[in-house]
Amino acid sequence: MNALRLGQHAAMAALAIVTAMVFVALYAPIFLVALLSFFRLRRGEIQWDSFSLQWYGKLFSNEGLGQALANSLIVGFASVLMALVLATLLAFYVNARPGLRTTILQFVIFLPFLLPPIITGLSLLVFFSEWGVSRGLFTVSIGHTLFVLALAYRTILTRLQGLSRNLMEASQDLGATRWQTFRYILLPNLKLAVVTAGLLAFALSFDETMITLFLIGDTNTLPIRLFAMMRAGFTPEVNALVTLILVFSILLTLVIARYVGRGAIGGRFRL
Amino acid sequence: MAQGDGRLQIERLSKNYGGVQVLDAVELTVDDGEFLTILGPSGSGKTTILRLIGGFTEPSGGRITFGGSDVTHMPIYRRPFNTVFQDYALFPHMTVAQNVAYGLVVRGVPKAEITPRVGEALAVVSLEGFMDRYPTQLSGGQRQRVALARALICQPRLILLDEPLAALDAELRRQMRAFLKSLQRQLRITFVFVTHDQEEAISMSDRICVINQGKIEQIGAPKEIYYRPATPFVATFFGDNNLLPGHLHHDRRDTANVDTPFGKIVVRDPRVVDLPANAAITIAVRPEALHIVAASGDAATHDNRFAGQVLSVEFVGATSQIRVAAPAAPDHPLLLKVPSLAGESAVRPGDQVTVAWRAQDCAVLPATLV
Ligand SMILES: Nc1ncnc2c1ncn2[C@@H]1O[C@H](COP(=O)(O)OP(=O)(O)OP(=O)(O)O)[C@@H](O)[C@H]1O
């Protein structure tokens, strides 16, 4: 009896150690980067008395960086908006009439997500230059829209298929027109899925690099700018930038987790 | 809403899905204020009929009129009918009060009028205290009542109910049966009620429409369906029945002699008047109409009798089921149901007994057995 309990304790302890090691391996480098954005490193030791925000200051006085961040946000919002509209329409279409044609359509939607980004980027580049569209934020937004579409589509379609067909029928049965049914029944029930899809799509777009590289031309998004800074030499400025992106990503993840975790659907329907 | 005649008329209604005939030329009339039950086995087309009436599915042929006007292709939201769905289909993101109010809100009824009417509708189903709950916070029976209140508030002329009690447990089902029936009487709304439970159908309906494989087998009052089934299917779908093939022999108004494997049987059924002499028919006799009698006497009360041997006696609770075979038809045993009384049963397998029954307990089906 006692031996058994002892064995259980040992197993639990071993599990805890392994878990801790995985966490350290995953997060230590990230933690280190964050530390190094505040403290100086000398001969492999962190100088604890060297705390300063100078690298953040440098970062904010770096005009190119502000522009890159603004560009990333513009591309993110534009592509998320386009992807959500397209994904919603496609999800409705596929849900309404399943069949061979929609199976093929689904395949086409998923292709840009599944193909290596280098192929997607290159094809789009060829396409745009053939049509004489000059590279810039517009072309990048189109590329990102295609890239995040599959994810947004899948998220919305899953929710749509989960809704009982009876719900729509019940609404019309009670005297609601098609539009009222869409407005009062479908939309509130889809809102959660659309918000989730938007957040996930934004996160994807925000750090997309490969497709962007092909389509960006002579401006910058944040990841591209970061790339360029690294090439010029590894400065603590990069650490500061990475730390900022990290904080932003964590915040975004928290928002997503909160939305998805909350089962209730905050639909507003006034009596 | 239009006053007066609220008769629902279904003419030669059919539906096929990809070449499969699911409904075949259904003819049905439901009177204003009637409680009509559509009864049939699974897959017989009950839900399909309801969906065609409600407008959720387009018919392949035929038409539906209500109060004289054609509603066959009228959009769902303009039909003066409401549906109680089998899974209730309550809106999950709305409270009970919002669910019930929905039909009024989408019609643009002023708010000042909505609030009291929601209160009334919820009072009818005794759920006044549940206004602010969400559907997930209700029991099955409560959800059912919300669905009912949500339909009633629209003041429909006709309510379609698709197996509304199927998901409830036995006790609740009995309560809801009585509640629905009294509600229907009180409000004088036409109910078209779908079920595959024959007890439910018998206890609630003014008339029952029995459907099998997309075809109507019989329409009639519960007693009519029970005592005077029109087809072998109806005779056996409603409880147990003994079916005997035979030929109508001698015709004397509603009484006739029938030649059967058991010999000559006297039947009394008004329907024999319409049948030609010597027609091939089937006789249906309920197991509870058969009695074991003393070998002699009792001739005055029992028109038919035969001697046979008891094959089996089975205790099934309130009744015992006894199988008796006649020497003339050994592979065609008759089933009897007798009340189970304490102590040893009167007969045992192997006993020689005389079975007797009255002529009026024989239903004559104008059809041969297949
Ligand atoms: N959308 C559809 N497509 C193809 N076949 C269908 C469709 N809906 C129903 N059917 C078929 O029509 C027949 C009748 O179905 P229906 O739902 O009316 O049966 P039901 O009497 O309501 O049965 P249950 O008691 O099981 O609910 C079934 O054989 C079913 O498979």
Ligand SMILES: [Mg+2]
């Ligand atoms: Mg059904």
